[in-house]
Amino acid sequence: MPHAARPTVTLHDVAAAAGVSVSTASRVLGGSSRTVAPEYQERVLAAAATLRYTADASARAMRRASDSITLIVDDLTTPSIGMVVAAMEREARTAGAFVTVSSTGGTPDRQLETVRRLRALRPRAIVLTSSRLDADLVGGRLLGELRAYERDGGRVVIVGDTDMPFDSISFDNHAAARALGAYVAETGHREVVILAGDVARANVTTRATGFIEGLRAGGVAPDSIRVVHCEVSRRGGSEAIRGSLGGFTDVDAVLAANDLIAVGAMSALRAAGVSVPADVSVTGFDDIQLAVDVMPRLTTVALPLADAGAEAIRLAVREGTEPAHLTMSGHLVVRDSALPRTRPR
Amino acid sequence: MPHAARPTVTLHDVAAAAGVSVSTASRVLGGSSRTVAPEYQERVLAAAATLRYTADASARAMRRASDSITLIVDDLTTPSIGMVVAAMEREARTAGAFVTVSSTGGTPDRQLETVRRLRALRPRAIVLTSSRLDADLVGGRLLGELRAYERDGGRVVIVGDTDMPFDSISFDNHAAARALGAYVAETGHREVVILAGDVARANVTTRATGFIEGLRAGGVAPDSIRVVHCEVSRRGGSEAIRGSLGGFTDVDAVLAANDLIAVGAMSALRAAGVSVPADVSVTGFDDIQLAVDVMPRLTTVALPLADAGAEAIRLAVREGTEPAHLTMSGHLVVRDSALPRTRPR
DNA sequence: AATGTGTTGGAATGCGTTTTCCCACGAAGG
DNA sequence: CCTTCGTGGGAAAACGCATTCCAACACATT
Numbered sequence: 001m002p003h004a005a006r007p008t009v010t011l012h013d014v015a016a017a018a019g020v021s022v023s024t025a026s027r028v029l030g031g032s033s034r035t036v037a038p039e040y041q042e043r044v045l046a047a048a049a050t051l052r053y054t055a056d057a058s059a060r061a062m063r064r065a066s067d068s069i070t071l072i073v074d075d076l077t078t079p080s081i082g083m084v085v086a087a088m089e090r091e092a093r094t095a096g097a098f099v100t101v102s103s104t105g106g107t108p109d110r111q112l113e114t115v116r117r118l119r120a121l122r123p124r125a126i127v128l129t130s131s132r133l134d135a136d137l138v139g140g141r142l143l144g145e146l147r148a149y150e151r152d153g154g155r156v157v158i159v160g161d162t163d164m165p166f167d168s169i170s171f172d173n174h175a176a177a178r179a180l181g182a183y184v185a186e187t188g189h190r191e192v193v194i195l196a197g198d199v200a201r202a203n204v205t206t207r208a209t210g211f212i213e214g215l216r217a218g219g220v221a222p223d224s225i226r227v228v229h230c231e232v233s234r235r236g237g238s239e240a241i242r243g244s245l246g247g248f249t250d251v252d253a254v255l256a257a258n259d260l261i262a263v264g265a266m267s268a269l270r271a272a273g274v275s276v277p278a279d280v281s282v283t284g285f286d287d288i289q290l291a292v293d294v295m296p297r298l299t300t301v302a303l304p305l306a307d308a309g310a311e312a313i314r315l316a317v318r319e320g321t322e323p324a325h326l327t328m329s330g331h332l333v334v335r336d337s338a339l340p341r342t343r344p345r
Numbered sequence: 346m347p348h349a350a351r352p353t354v355t356l357h358d359v360a361a362a363a364g365v366s367v368s369t370a371s372r373v374l375g376g377s378s379r380t381v382a383p384e385y386q387e388r389v390l391a392a393a394a395t396l397r398y399t400a401d402a403s404a405r406a407m408r409r410a411s412d413s414i415t416l417i418v419d420d421l422t423t424p425s426i427g428m429v430v431a432a433m434e435r436e437a438r439t440a441g442a443f444v445t446v447s448s449t450g451g452t453p454d455r456q457l458e459t460v461r462r463l464r465a466l467r468p469r470a471i472v473l474t475s476s477r478l479d480a481d482l483v484g485g486r487l488l489g490e491l492r493a494y495e496r497d498g499g500r501v502v503i504v505g506d507t508d509m510p511f512d513s514i515s516f517d518n519h520a521a522a523r524a525l526g527a528y529v530a531e532t533g534h535r536e537v538v539i540l541a542g543d544v545a546r547a548n549v550t551t552r553a554t555g556f557i558e559g560l561r562a563g564g565v566a567p568d569s570i571r572v573v574h575c576e577v578s579r580r581g582g583s584e585a586i587r588g589s590l591g592g593f594t595d596v597d598a599v600l601a602a603n604d605l606i607a608v609g610a611m612s613a614l615r616a617a618g619v620s621v622p623a624d625v626s627v628t629g630f631d632d633i634q635l636a637v638d639v640m641p642r643l644t645t646v647a648l649p650l651a652d653a654g655a656e657a658i659r660l661a662v663r664e665g666t667e668p669a670h671l672t673m674s675g676h677l678v679v680r681d682s683a684l685p686r687t688r689p690r
Numbered sequence: 691a692a693t694g695t696g697t698t699g700g701a702a703t704g705c706g707t708t709t710t711c712c713c714a715c716g717a718a719g720g
Numbered sequence: 721c722c723t724t725c726g727t728g729g730g731a732a733a734a735c736g737c738a739t740t741c742c743a744a745c746a747c748a749t750t
Contacts, residue, residue: 008497010706021730026708034709036728052493057465058411059706061403062735068466076430076446077634082422085448098462101421101446103430117443120402121413148397152353234638267640289422293579293609295616355736366700371738379739381698404736407705 009051017047029055061122068098069316070123072114074106074130079260079288080305084129084159087309095317097124106130108137115145125155125316132202133162157315159308161203167315169308169326173203176301176330177210178217180283181255183332185218187340189253189281192225195240195265197232197257204232204257207285211255226251230261237264245272252280252341259284259291259300266294266337281338285330296336303330354396362392374400406467413443414661415468417459419451419475424605424633425650429474429504432654440662442469451475453482460490470500470661477547478507502660504653506548512660514653514671518548521646521675522555523562525628526600528677530563532685534598534626537570540585540610542577542602549577549602552630556600575606582609590617597625597686604629604636604645611639611682626683641681648675 015025020040027036028044036044047053057066069092073081085101092099102118104110111130118126126149135143143164146156156166184192192215196208208227215225230240237256241264254269256262262284266276276282277296284291287302308328315324360370365385372381373389381389392398402411414437418426430446437444447463449455456475463471471494480488488509491501501511529537537560541553553572560570575585582601586609599614601607607629611621621627622641629636632647653673660669 011708012706022707023709023730023732024728026706027729030708032708034728040729052489054461054465054493056407056467056706058403058406058467059735060465060708062401062407062706062737063708070445075427076421077424077427079422082420085421086450089448099447100415101448102444103434103446105431116399120399120405122401122403144397148399234635238638264638271640290579293583295612356738357736367737368700368739369698372699375738377738379698385699401736404705405738407707407736408738 009053011053011055014044014047014051014053017051018043020044029053030060066122066124067096068100068121068123069125069127069313070118070121071099071101071127072111072118072129073101073103076101076103079290080286080303081129083305084309084312087306088127088313091310091313092317095313097313097317099313108142112138112142112145115142115149119145119149119152119154122152123154125157127157127159127312127316129159131160131204133158133160133164135162135164155316157312159312161206165323167324169312169315169328171203171303171308172327172329173206174210174213176303176332177207177285178214179332180285180301181211181214181216182218183214183334184253184255184281184283184338185215185220187281187338188342190220190224191251192220192253192255193244193251194225194227195237195254195256195261196227196229197236197261199229201232207257232258232261234260234264234267237261237266238268239264241265241268241272253338254280254282256282256284259286259288259298262298262300262337263290263294266296266298277337277339281341283338287333291333292335299335299338300333301330302333304328354398356398356400359389359392359396359398362396363388365389374398375405411467411469412441413445413466413468414470414472414658415463415466416444416446416472417456417463417474418446418448421446421448424635425631425648426474428650429654429657432651433472433658436655436658437662440658442658442662444658453487457483457487457490460487460494464490464494464497464499467497468499470502472502472504472657472661474504475507476505476549478503478505478509480507480509500661502657504657506551510668512669514657514660514673516548516648516653517672517674518551519555519558521648521677522552522630523559524677525630525646526556526559526561527563528559528679529598529600529626529628529683530560530565532626532683533687535565535569536596537565537598537600538589538596539570539572540582540599540601540606541572541574542581542606544574546577552602560600577603577606579605579609579612582606582611583613584609586610586613586617598683599625599627601627601629604631604633604643607643607645607682608635608639611641611643622682622684626686628683632678636678637680644680644683645678646675647678649673 011025012022015022024036024040025044027034028041089099102114104114150156158166158168161170162168194208194211197204228240228244230236254265256265262282266282269276274280284298284300287300291298291300356370357367360367369381369385370389372379373386434444447459449459495501503511503513506515507513539553539556542549544550573585573589575581599610601610607627611627614621619625629643629645632645636643636645
């Protein structure tokens with residue numbers, strides 16, 4: 001064997017076994033537009049099956065366009081990513097493409113390295129998911145790499161907020177957060193804590209400002225809104241609540257930047273003897289599976305994750321050339337964790 | 346452009362820009378063992394950087410072994426999968442390899458299709474993760490495909506239980522479950538409910554039988570062990586508890602086949618006014634992140650997922666040829682959700 | 691000075707596939 | 721009966737790269 005992972009049975013072998021030329025075999029197996037005689041066709045197919053022939057994608061890629069799409073994500077364990085990937089795979093199948101995923105851990109360095117590495121594979125498209133992708137990341141080298149990929153005929157799609165000049169799909173976090181804030185205000189809440197997450201995660205902080213706008217518009221006094229930063233996780237929500245329990249005597253709503261944070265907050269509140277939603281309302285954001293599994297079920301904002309995934313693939317395989325920027329809006333999902341309240345003034 | 350995703354800047358261009366021959370450029374960029382004059386080296390490197398040259402992996406793959414490893418998983422949303430993938434990526438980096446993930450939704454048909462598709466990519470190795478992979482799946486076609494891949498010099502590693510003749514890593518679910526069962530028995534529990542999950546998931550049912558063995562060995566009467574099947578999810582755990590609440594007056598322990606099920610069970614118990622662990626002990630299996638985030642923190646069995654991931658890559662890149670079968674054992678993690686009890690006889 | 695030896699650049703070759711290009715054959719039209 | 725045309729098979733080129741081989745050269749040894 002010449003070296004690992006090189007085919008031992010090639011098109012040549014199939015052609016020989018079928019007693020036809022390599023060209024004919026290629027035409028049968030490669031789905032050419034040219035017709036070949038039925039009997040030849042049959043012989044080639046039979047030979048390929050018995051030899052378990054698989055066309056070498058590398059060699060094939062040298063002559064025709066690739067059909068693989070690579071997805072780059074920060075972290076595979078994010079609850080929402082699963083749905084996006086599933087939708088992408090479904091959509092890709094209808095387009096005859098194939099999705100493959102790489103994770104970077106979210107650090108710009110590894111994002112760059114991953115793009116470089118994947119670019120060598122000459123996929124049909126690269127889809128990047130990240131909370132925020134800035135053009136000047138890693139000294140602009142990520143942008144440069146992506147541009148070079150595009151120059152070579154590749155297609156870049158970004159799912160998330162970005163200022164890069166590629167196709168992008170983003171969620172209108174601000175508007176959705178504003179709507180949630182307004183809803184909370186309208187349902188009579190007047191003393192609110194916002195669990196704003198980490199300042200480094202841009203989409204999360206956008207939500208915090210949206211919350212504030214909605215609350216203010218709904219009549220909540222600026223002084224009655226407290227913003228607490230925390231880790232973006234279940235634990236972060238718990239700790240934030242535990243850490244500021246002292247000042248919570250009059251709070252009637254907790255708005256978390258994220259379902260995970262909200263769930264953590266709920267459990268900490270319950271542990272402290274505060275009833276949700278009877279004493280305090282809690283809301284989340286994202287509508288992950290957990291949101292309907294917990295008790296009480298979480299009032300939150302649903303993001304059209306599956307739609308975004310499918311749309312990303314559609315952008316990735318389309319022919320058009322000018323960059324498209326799509327914004328998808330979330331919608332309020334009212335469940336049990338937030339209760340309208342009328343309180344004495 | 347000939348067709349999409351074909352490079353416009355090739356090694357040829359770099360060589361021309363640097364004023365050297367293609368061979369020289371290849372030698373410096375391809376990490377050849379042959380030395381080239383420092384000044385040439387520098388010129389080539391500079392030219393490659395300004396042109397943003399990336400060697401075409403396809404073309405390169407035709408002459409040397411690939412450095413990509415493909416991982417096939419059932420479902421990306423499984424909480425445990427993230428840690429496995431992360432460990433794999435880390436280990437792969439030290440071996441100069443690169444991991445890419447595809448998900449199949451767990452259906453044998455799509456597993457087969459995915460293997461076929463990936464095999465064409467001629468990766469260095471294919472790592473399969475599945476709860477259970479049988480040789481006779483899809484009429485043995487999956488096995489045939491994998492054998493053909495191996496015949497062509499590829500390497501197959503299976504993470505999970507299997508009877509296929511490839512490298513494999515499995516977890517000793519039975520022994521770990523037995524140990525947990527014995528622990529529960531020894532800490533004085535005498536009336537036990539096992540939330541056994543779905544019969545279709547082999548690794549999960551193995552746990553149930555292990556629990557029973559351990560409980561019996563620890564002195565729990567056969568009649569005092571009830572097995573309830575449920576969906577393998579948080580919701581499944583909740584519903585199982587709700588559905589059988591009536592007969593729970595004397596139960597003092599609930600053993601779930603899975604952390605997710607355990608968490609669901611805990612929340613349903615709490616909703617029903619049963620205190621965990623004061624009234625009933627609850628245990629899980631897997632030690633996912635959630636296990637330490639919930640209150641009370643879950644007593645469970647930790648599986649060496651990261652080790653398994655790293656070991657899988659090590660097997661995938663090793664030179665040896667005879668199949669290796671590794672079994673990794675889990676260990677009991679005692680936290681707060683199970684309490685020793687002394688009950689009146 | 692002639693010969694041997696080691697180093698380095700460049701031309702040529704090959705990897706497996708698709709895709710021209712060319713040619714043979716037979717049918718249709720005059 | 722001769723020409724034209726469509727059909728379909730096979731030879732060969734091309735894809736981008738690594739590598740083998742060869743020639744040129746520098747240097748040390750005799």
